[in-house]
Amino acid sequence: MFQQQTDTSFLDGGGESAQIIRSIDWSANPVGPISDWPQTLKTVLGIILRTKFPMFLFWGPELICFYNDAYRPSLGNNGKHPTAMGQRGEDCWPEIWDFIKPLIDKVMLRGESTWFDDQLLPIFRNGKIEDVYWTFSYSPVNDDSGRPAGVFVTCNETTEKVLSVKIEEENRDQLAFAVDAAELGTWDYNPFTQKIKANQRLKEWFGLPADEELDLSIALNAITEADRPRVVAAIERALDISSGGKYDITYTIINPVTKIERVVRTKGRAHFNAEGIAWRFNGTQQDVTDDSKARRQLIESEKNFRAMILQAPVAMCVLKGPNHIVEVANEHILELWNKTIEQTLNKPLFEGLPEVKGQGLEELLEGVLKTGEKFAASEHPVFLPRHGKMELFYINFVYAPFLNGQDIEGIIVVATDVTAQVTARQKIQDAEERARLAMDAVEMGAYDLDYITNELITSPRYNQIWGFEKGASRDEYLDAIHPDDMELRLNAHQESLKTGHLRYEARIKRKDKSVRWVRAEGKLYFDENNQPVRLLGTVIDITDAKRAEDALIEINQKLEIALEAGSLGSYELNIATGEIQCNEQFKEDFGLKGEQVFTFNRLINIVAPNHRDKVRRAVSEAIKYKTAYSEEFQVIWPDNAVHWLRAAGKVRFTEEGKPAIIIGVTFDITDHKNLQQQKDDFISIASHELKTPVTSIKAYTQVLERMLKQKGDTKEAGMISKMDSQVNRLTGLIGDLLDVTKINAGKLQFNDVDFKFAALVTEVVEDLQRTTEKHRLINEFNYEGTVHADRERIAQVITNLITNAIKYSPQPGDILIRSALHDNEVHLCVEDFGVGIAEEKQEHVFEQFYRVSGNKQHTFPGLGLGLYISSEIVKREGGRIWVNSVENKGSTFCFALPVQQSR
Structure with missing residues (x-):
């Protein structure tokens, strides 16, 4: 016999049929090994095998056969038993398969039950085909998803009844006796005449007259209004041959004379002629009032139990069966799980709450189901889902077995979230530890003074502060206080008697003649x-x-003197409120001398309209990128006087990294700007005046070079070529000077268009690669999208950055050009491995005419305008530019432009 290596307790008490099931090697069967059987199959088999009523089961797509001992006699001898167990339905019942297969399909495909009474189905048994009559029904067995997985067959062989009508008639009296003994009402309804006959008992229950036949409507009137439509529908359904004629319904009647209320269960069957028309409908009726009351009491009890759980002030739920199906759960436990009722109810616990798998709870639940012993836990750590992540909770919970008699049906769970208490206790413990560590860290001494005994207990650090090697008397400590501070100390103690808090600062004279300052604080405790x-x-x-x-x-004091001497305004801006604290010079810089209340919005309105966005952007970028800012802008005083200011500031952040305040200075640079304007005017005029003769010189140089080459004077032609290169440098310098004057005057023209950024970078890199043999330009671009800006100006910026990288990398090597998309910005960086820039000089490299000073300042020619021009172009295109550099290791210059649609 094959031994199943699994739990087959559901077969216990199933008799011979159960033993046959145990003996079969199910791993070779389409149903598979018992360990893989669904719970629905096990449950249905457990019911079938233990019942004394003949039952049969078709299971799964192959319609595998199962039956119980009560069904066994119907299989006869030398027939289908025991090979039918586990056999495919088609193989087991070939002689009647044409009849029963459509019935099975009806159940499996549509979930519809069938019923047949005294149906002739010849079967093979006792070594031959025998005519056998059956009364049977086919009904669906649904799996966990609610779909039919099998066909449940309740059946009764009626061969003897059909073949023994005479015997049945002879036993009619016995049947009548049985009906009377069972206190049953009997009824017989003629569908053609719509008349009903009933025995005396049923008429008394319904309060019907003693007539032989009555209209059905008279009997229906005794049925309560609430149940009457349901009864009428059940009768109509039974009289339809498609229903099989079966009738079984429980309802309430009220005797119209005695007003006695009864709950009755009426069972019957319709009989049909060859045309499928019901010609007779009869049955019995049983008074089940007492049973109904018991059932209602049971329902009420279960309802109260559920209500108790749902209304409980703590988290509770009931888990049923080995899969821990959530049968009922209150809002507190749903809140603890952070789940909805739809996500958990009527589902296995660890299916609705998969996040808690693997935390040991499965084993605890299995232990309670197995042993029936309650399990309680205190402050048990459990990780539960919150805000898209798992958070630690501490839970007090009880798993108690839920009993039905002696059987353990499930587990009642009671839980309390004690995370707050545990966390609070841990915080207290942590606070005590931190307090001790803090006292040690800040070298704080502690003391305890008993006012009753005048006893003073001090810590070692307290003694050390006062200059004692070990504890001393209170008077000795008092003698150490500086005489000039004794009155201050006495007043503080007298005040503490009123407030309960002591605080003072005083000097003490230690034995080594040194004088120290101490701060003493304390809390007083009073009696009743x-x-x-x-x-x-x-x-x-x-x-x-x-x-x-x-x-x-x-x-x-020195800072105030310096600010006053330098005519610098100082301010502190609260970013959250916009309020500004400042000195008088700051007020004067904005033409607001004498005003008391200052806010950022007030000052931004004084800034010239065409400079406001620039100031706001500078402040926003300083906050966003946590950098200092320095900006020059115009202000229009209340008297309409126009001034230029330079403002610089630094953002301070909270410990949480949030911007809190901006501290900075302002300086009136109006005179400087006027001088600069004069300089720019001069440069503009000089540049324009130089541009024409330089252009002419370049033309003559090129003509002269061609003439010398035609004559074969290569040496002289080479000298002219070098002169042409110097003229090109001079042309570039003049162009830079003209751009600077246009930038300062706000007249630099921009022609913004949409263009492919990667194509522009590639074009510039390829052009510049032809100008250098010592350096290899490596283009690594990861952004091939579109940018909306002035294509020629952006090309000018890229050219400046790459030529600078070549210029400041004297040794042969690689220049890396990278582009990528970051947060709706395209970044382009040019990295060299040349001389680099000292950290303290990096913030000045984008200033006008600035050149890095040092040993090599004359090694690299230029006016210091290229980076300034590049910076202004990028800023005016809504971007930003920066540098990262390490001296003697190289520099990386980067700029960022917004990626946006055409404006």
Whole structure:
């Protein structure tokens, strides 16, 4: 016999049929090994095998056969038993398959039940085909998803009844006796005449007259209005041959005379002629009032149980069966799970709450189901889903077995979230530890003074602060206080008697003649008579802080003198509120001398309209990129006077990384700007005046070079070529000077278009590669999208950055040009491995005429305008430019442009 290596407890008590099932090697069967059987199949087989009523089951797509011991006699001897067990339906019943297969399909495909009464189905048994009559029904067995997975057959062989009508008639009296003994009502309805006959008992229940036949409507009137439509529909359904004529319904009647209310169960069957028309409909009726009351009480009890769980002030749920199906769950446990009722109800716990798998809860639940012993846990750590991630919770919970008699049907779960208490306790413990560590870290001493006994307990650090090697008496500590501070200390103690809090700062004279400053703080505790009984406190040496405070006062005084001497305005801007604290010079810079209240919005309105966006952008970028900012802009005073200001500032952030304040200075640069304007005017005029003769010189140079080459004077032609290169340099310098004057005057023209960024970079790189043999330009672009800007100006920027990289990399090597998309910006970076720039000089490289000073400042020619022009072009296209550099290792210059649609 094949031994199943799995739990077959559902077969217990199933008799011979169960033993046959155990003996079969199911791994070779389409149903598969028992360990893989669905719970629905096990449950249905458990019911079938233990019942005494003949039952049969077709299961799965192959319609595998199962039956119980009560069904076994119908198979006869030397027939289908025991080979029918586990056999395919078609193989088991070939002689009647044409009849029963459509019935099975009807159930499996449409979920519709069937019923047949006294149906002739010849079967092979006792070594031959025998005529056998059956009354049977086919009904669906649904799987966990609610779809039919099998056909449940309840059947009764009626061969003897059909063949023994005479015997049945002889036993009619016995049947009548049985009906009377069982206190049953009997009824017989003629569908053609719509008349009903009933025995005396049923007439008494319905309050019907003693007539032989009555209209059905008279009997229906005794049925409660709530149940009457349901009864009528059940009768009509039974009289339809497609229903099989079966009738079984429970409803309530009220005797119209005695007003006695009864719950009755009526069972019957319709009989049909050859045309399928019901010619007779009869049956019995049983008074089930007591059973109904018990059932209602059971339902009410279960309802109360569910209500208790749903209304419980703590998290509760009931888990049924080995799969821990969530049968009921209240809102508290749903809140704890962070799940909805739709996600969890009537589903296995770990299917609706898969996040808690693998945390040991499965084993705890299995242990309760197996042993029936309650399990309780206190402050059990569990990770639960919150806000898209798993968070740690501490839960007190109880798993208690849910019993039905002696059987364990499931588990009742009661849980309480104690995370807040555990966290609070941990915080208290952490706070105590931090307090101790903090006291050690800041070298704080502690003391405990008993006012009743005058006993003073001090910590080692307290003694050290006062200059004692070990504890001393209270009087000795008092003697150490500086005489000039004794009154201050006494006043603080007298005030503490009113407030309960002590605080003072005083000097002490230690034995080594040194004088130290200390800060003493404490809390007083009083008795029921409001008399002080205890003082707990701390003391800290603040000598260094006092000295630093004095030094800070001195520094602030010097700073005020420096600001005043330099005519610098100083300010502090609260980013959240926009409020500004400032000195008088700052007010004067904005033409607001004498005004008291300052806000950022107030000042931004004084800024010239064409400069406001630039100022806002500079402040926003300083906050976004956590950098300092420096900006020059015009302001229009209330008297309409126009001034130029230079403002610089630095953002300070909170510990959480949020911008809090901006601290900075302002300086009136109106005179400087006027001088610069004069300089720009001069440069503009000079540049224009130089441009024409330089152009002529270049033309003559090129003509002269061609003439010398035609004569064969290559040496002289080479000298002329070098002169032409110098003229090109001079032309470039003049062009830069003209661009600078246009930028300063706000007249630099931009022709913005949509263009492919990668194509432009490739074009510039290829052109510049032809100008250098020592350096290899490597183009690594990861952005091939479109940019809306002035294509020629952006090409000018890229050219400046690459030529600078070549210029400041004297040794042969690679120049890397990279582009990529970052947060709706295209970034282009040019990296060289040349001389680099010192950190303190990097913030100046984009200034006008700035050149990095040092040993090699004359090695690399230029006016220091290229980066300034590039910076202004990028800024005016809505972008930004920056540099990262390490001296003697190289530099990386980058700019960013917004990626956007055509404007």
